[in-house]
Amino acid sequence: MAHNYAIDDDVHHLRQGPQGRAGIQQPSVYTIITCLPIEADGRPRYRIKSKTENVERVVTEDQISRLA
Template sequence: MSHAYQLNDEVLHRGQGPQGRVQVETPKIYTIVQCMPVESDGRLRYRIKSDKIERVVTEDELSYCQ
């Protein structure tokens, strides 16, 4: 299984939904800063960063920036 995105790729992060919040987050542009190892559940993960925010997300939460 290989990662679809590479270091320094710009991607859109789609939030996972409200999770107790009233509004759904709008997609934001992030930069891939690290391709994480495959976890035991088989999903590919990435460390992404935008301005001061850095987070770890799964590949299915990302899409290419247009």
């Protein structure tokens, strides 16, 4: 499986609530800053940076989506 997003792509990240439950808040806008190695289970990973806060996260591809 290959990465579907590239560096500098803007994406939505849906924040996770307690125990992995999706939060009610609107998705935050992040920019992909690095494509990381694909996990052993085949899921691509990315390092993303918030456009509004001083926050970086490492996420799997199923946790992000393209901007509408």
